Amino acid sequence: MNDLSALSQLRFVAIPRLAAHGRWRVEAMRSLSEPMLLWFTKGQGRITIAGSTRGYTAHNAVFIPPGVMHGFEVGPQVFGTAVYFGRDCTLPLPKVPQHLRIRETFAQQELNMTLDAIQRELGSDIPAHDRAAHHHLGLLSVWLERQVHKAGGEVKDSDAAGRLVARYANLLERNFRSGMGVAEFAEALGVTSTHLTRCCKQTCGKPASNLLHDRLIFEARTLLSDTKTPVGKIASELGFASPAYFTRAFQHKTGKSPSAFRKEA
Template identity: 30%
Template sequence: MAGSQIPSYVLYGEPSGSAFPDCLHCERVSERSRLHNWTIQPHRHRGLHQFFWIAKGSVVVTSDTYRRALKAPALIMNAPMSVHGFEWEAESDGYVITVPTVSLDNNLPPHTGLLGRLDRSLFLQYSTERTAAVMALKLFEAIDDEYRGRQEGRVQALLCQVGLLALFVIRAAGRRQKSLSEPAHSGVAMGRRFVELVESNYRKHRPLSFYAFRLGVSVTHLGRICRGQFGISSQSILHDRLILEAKRNLAYTSASVADIASDLGFRDAAYFSKFFASQVGDTPSSFRKTF
């Protein structure tokens, strides 16, 4: 399939432009798969890692140019922008955890390059390793319990727990010489570094030349990487990040439009409102009221 024909979702089936719902997302495999008659068509995610625990049943996974069958207990880690689909055995179950790659990087030991080892999808079958399977299940269950609760420090706890899950997967893959993995996608690491830079600088309204210089590439090459990995331009990624933060502030705070504009680095509220309307098709005040 051509890149433009492969849908890119936040989770699966949402309309384009949907905001990520939380610091991470956790649900049972059966919740979404049953709605789609146990078949999840090939798709991909921009800037997100996904971790699956298959606790019951089996699945045939399509991952880029490969197909493989896994049966419970098993673990899957989908790398950002890998094209993947699932044909689940009816009534299969387990957990699926989706986390922004930037958040994952922030909760792994710094300056270790560990996140780079998750630039390719991984598939771990636990047919005979009962102890390892129990450990994996406990990690998924702990995240699910915290996710569905509302205790103090929930976000911090969730991000720490998913960091532990990522380390578990990295260690397990390192021990399993026969573990199946996909070749790393060309440009994935560069795309991830760009998104990380955007996360640190989007309020400063840096030009694309700033990001290209920091990455050691031309603006044109950066654009090619973004279109290849994300399906949109590098400028659109900058705009999307500003709009996402604006929506969050409008939806979840009582800050004035002027204060939100200032916080996001806009020179005045009128310019911010014009920018927001051009991207969203609605004014900030109207968006807040509708939400």
């Protein structure tokens, strides 16, 4: 990160706070436009990255590059820190998702101390605090690179099903607003919708249609709660054939109409 002003985009959020305004904000499939590191220090759950579901426990570090579809459970016993690096981050960070199980006590302490140091410097007004935060952030990048190397590289899907679902998740993330259905996605991937659904169930326990609907409804919820965009326009932007069809799909998934959800958000 050569431009120290980019530090203003860096954010640290306690993982329980991510679900403070609804667990759907973390559990539904979505992607971010910036890199993110999840450091779980207590609790356990499941996390889905690029269509593949794995369990996580305490002392797991999960790095998710921008544009990668993901979602994870946040139960009442889950604690940790989410680090958002910002869209303008130029740190050397992993290019593919990483799920690192940090078993060495020293490595756990090293990460905790580095995160504490960054936050301390960011909250300080002493001379050169921004430069110090920048250097500690560089050490975080080094820590990640070393742990990835120690783990043997990257999160890999060892079978054809995992590779296909990862391609589907990537294609879905880029085209979920298009109005395409599972059959169209499957055709674009060169497989049948039946085969794609079978592979999705194998890698994440959900059919291909669930991943698509989950991504669409997350986007709809976000637009309804965070913007004043009319319901009809949201339906059109997300590729629904009509506002009525969008309302039925939204209510089926959430139990509420779009208007009712917006009032309560």
